[in-house]
Amino acid sequence: MKKYWYKTAMLVIALGAFTACSDDDEPTIPKGPIAPVNGAYVINTGNWGENNGTIQWYDRDLKTISADLFAAANGAGIGDAQDLCIYGTKIYITCSSSAKIEVVDRKDFARIKTLNLKDESEKSIQPRYMTATGGNVYFTSYDGTVSRLDTTNLSITGKIEIGDHPEALTSANGKLYVNLSNYNNDGTGKYVAVVDIATFKKTKNIEVLLNPYDVCTTGEDGKVYFISCGDFRGNPVQTLQCIDPQTDQVTEICPASKIAIKNNKIYLIYAEYYEDAAPKSISVYDMNTKQTTRFANYSDFSNPGNIVVDPATGDVIIIDQPFSALNDIYVYGSDGVLKKKLETGYYTTNMRFVTE
Numbered sequence: 001m002k003k004y005w006y007k008t009a010m011l012v013i014a015l016g017a018f019t020a021c022s023d024d025d026e027p028t029i030p031k032g033p034i035a036p037v038n039g040a041y042v043i044n045t046g047n048w049g050e051n052n053g054t055i056q057w058y059d060r061d062l063k064t065i066s067a068d069l070f071a072a073a074n075g076a077g078i079g080d081a082q083d084l085c086i087y088g089t090k091i092y093i094t095c096s097s098s099a100k101i102e103v104v105d106r107k108d109f110a111r112i113k114t115l116n117l118k119d120e121s122e123k124s125i126q127p128r129y130m131t132a133t134g135g136n137v138y139f140t141s142y143d144g145t146v147s148r149l150d151t152t153n154l155s156i157t158g159k160i161e162i163g164d165h166p167e168a169l170t171s172a173n174g175k176l177y178v179n180l181s182n183y184n185n186d187g188t189g190k191y192v193a194v195v196d197i198a199t200f201k202k203t204k205n206i207e208v209l210l211n212p213y214d215v216c217t218t219g220e221d222g223k224v225y226f227i228s229c230g231d232f233r234g235n236p237v238q239t240l241q242c243i244d245p246q247t248d249q250v251t252e253i254c255p256a257s258k259i260a261i262k263n264n265k266i267y268l269i270y271a272e273y274y275e276d277a278a279p280k281s282i283s284v285y286d287m288n289t290k291q292t293t294r295f296a297n298y299s300d301f302s303n304p305g306n307i308v309v310d311p312a313t314g315d316v317i318i319i320d321q322p323f324s325a326l327n328d329i330y331v332y333g334s335d336g337v338l339k340k341k342l343e344t345g346y347y348t349t350n351m352r353f354v355t356e
Contacts, residue, residue: 038059038060038061038354039057039058039059039060039061039353039354040057040058040060040308040310040351040352040353040354041055041056041057041058041069041084041086041091041351041352041354042055042056042057042058042065042329042344042345042348042351043055043081043082043083043084043348043349043350043351043352044056044081044327044344044345044346044347044348044349045080045081045082045346045347045348045349046079046080046081046345046346046347047346047347048097049097050346051077051079051080051097051098052077052080052346053077053078053079053080053081053095053345053346054068054069054070054071054077054078054081054345054346055068055069055070055078055081055084055093055109056068056069056344056345057069058329058342058351060310060312060313060315063331063339063340063342064342065329065342065343065344068345069109070093070102070104070109072109073104073108073109073110073111074104074109074110074111078093078095078098078102079095079097079098079100080095080096080097080098081093081094081095082094082095082096082127082128082129082349083128083129083130083139083350084130084350084352085130085131085132085137085352086106086352086354087132087137087151088106088151089105089106089107090103090104090105090106090112090151091103091104091105091106091109092130092132092137092139092149094127094128094129094130094139095127096126096127096128096142097126099116099117099118099124099125099126099127100114100115100116100117100127101114101115101117101127101139101149102114102115103115103154112154113154115149115154115156117141119143125141125142125143125145126141126142126143127139127140127141127147128140128141128142128166128167128168129167129168129169129214129216130169131169131170131171131176132151133171133197134197135150135151135152136148136149136150136151136157137149137151138169138171138176140162140166140167140168140169140178141166142165142166142183144161144162144163144164144165144166145159145160145161145162145166146159146160146162146166146169146176146178146195147159148200158200160195160200160201160202161202162178162180162193162195162202163178163180163191163193163205164180164181164183164184164188164189165180165181165183165184165189166178166179166180166181166193167179167180167181167212167213167214167216168212168213168214168215168216168217168226169216170216170217170218170224171197171218172218172222172223172224172245173222173245173246174196174197174198175194175195175196175197175203175245176193176194176195176197177192177193177194177206177216177224177226177243177245178192178193178194178195178216179192179212179213179214179216179226180192180193180205180212181211181212181213182210182211182229182231185231187210189210189211189212190207190208190209190210190211190212190228191205191206191207191208191212192205192206192208192212192216192224192226192243193205193206194206194248204248206243206248206250207250208226208228208241208250209228209230209236209239209241209252210228210229210230210231210235210236211228211229211230211231212226212227212228212229213227213228213229214227215227215240215258215259217259217261219242219261220261220262220263220264222245223242223243223244223245224242224243224245225240225241225242225253225259225261225266226240226241226242226243227239227240227241227256227257227258227259228241229257232272232273232274233272233273233274233277234272234274234277234278237255237272237277237278238255238256238257238270238272239252239253239254239255239256240252240253240254240255240256240259240266240268241253253266253285254266254268254285254292255270255278256268256269256270256285257269257270257271257272258304258305258306258307259307260307260308260309260316261309262309262311262314262334263314264286264287264288265284265285265286265287265334266284266285266287267282267283267284267295267307267309267316268282268283268284268285268307269281269282269298269304269305269306269307269318270282270283271298271304280298281294281298282294282295282296282297282298282301282304282307282318283295295316295332295336296318296330296332296336301318301320301330302320302321302322302323303320303321303322303323304318304319304320304321305319305320305321305327305348305349306318306319306348306349306350307319308350308351308353310353311353311355312353312355314333314334315331315332315333315334315339316331316332316333316334316336317329317330317331317332317351318330318332319344319348319349319350319351321347321348326343326344326345326346327343327344327345327346327347327348328341328342328343328344328348329341329342329344329348329351
C-alpha cells in the first residue's frame with residue numbers, strides 16, 4: 001500500500017474471519033460454484049500493517065454480502081488484498097504488503113498457487129494493480145516494473161522496467177497504459193507509460209497532470225480513462241483525463257477523484273484531501289452534453305472512498321470508508337434512489353463484477 005495511507009490511517013482493530021451484514025442479516029458463504037453473472041467480489045484491503053484483508057461476495061439479486069471467501073476456502077486469511085482480477089477459471093489477487101499474488105479457483109475460491117514475489121537480490125517486491133488480456137495477467141510492482149504472468153502455467157514469463165512506482169494499468173488497442181505515480185512527492189510522477197503488448201516493450205511516456213494513481217480503465221468507447229491526483233492539496237486539482245489509444249492524445253474532462261462509467265455517463269466522486277481545497281461532490285457527468293449534475297449528497301457519507309457501476313443492472317454503488325470501523329456499500333439505482341446499505345470489511349477499496 002501507498003504512503004497516501006494517511007488519508008485512512010485511523011482504520012484500526014483486527015478483522016475477524018467473518019463480518020456481519022447490515023439490517024441484522026447473518027453473513028453467508030456461497031455454497032458450491034459461485035454463479036457466473038450475479039454479483040461482484042468485494043476487495044477489503046484491510047488495516048495498514050494488520051494483514052487483515054478479506055474478499056467477500058456481493059449478490060446482486062439478494063443484495064447480500066458474504067463472509068470472507070478466502071478464509072472460508074483456505075483456512076486462513078489472505079493478508080492484505082490490494083487488487084483482484086477475474087480471468088478465465090481463475091481469480092488473481094495482489095497482496096502488496098505480503099509481497100505475493102494468490103491464485104484461486106473461481107468455482108470455490110480454493111488456493112491454486114501462491115506466488116511469492118522477490119527481485120534478483122531476494123528482496124520482496126510489492127505487487128499493486130492488474131489487468132488481463134491475451135492469456136496473460138499483467139501487474140505493476142513498486143520495484144518499478146510491469147510483469148507478465150502466464151495464466152496457463154502460472155509462471156512469470158516477462159518483466160520490464162516501466163518507471164518509478166507504477167500503479168493502475170489497463171489495456172487498449174494492443175497496448176498497456178500504466179500510471180506512473182508521484183509516490184516520492186518530487187514532482188516527476190506525471191506520466192502514463194505505454195507498453196506494446198506484442199513485443200512486451202515500453203515504447204514511450206505520455207505526459208499528463210501530476211500523479212496518475214489508482215484509476216486507469218478502458219471505457220466502453222475503447223478509450224483510456226485515468227485520474228491524476230495532484231498533491232492531494234488541490235495542486236493541481238484531481239482531474240479525470242482520457243487518452244485516445246489510436247493517437248495517444250490526452251484530453252482533460254473534469255475534476256474527479258474516483259469514477260465509474262456506464263452508457264456514456266461517468267459517475268464520480270470529487271474530494272480533495274484538505275477541506276478548503278474545493279467543494280466535495282458525488283455527481284454524474286454526461287459525456288454527450290458535457291454537463292455535470294448531482295447524483296447523491298456527499299454529506300450523507302462518512303468518507304466516500306470509491307464508486308462502481310454494476311454492468312448488468314446499471315446500479316451505482318458508493319463505498320463509504322468510515323474511520324476505525326467496518327465499511328459500507330450503498331447500492332443506488334441509476335436514478336439515484338437508494339436500494340440497500342450493506343456492511344463490508346475494513347478499508348473496502350473496490351468491487352470487481354463478474355461479466356461472463
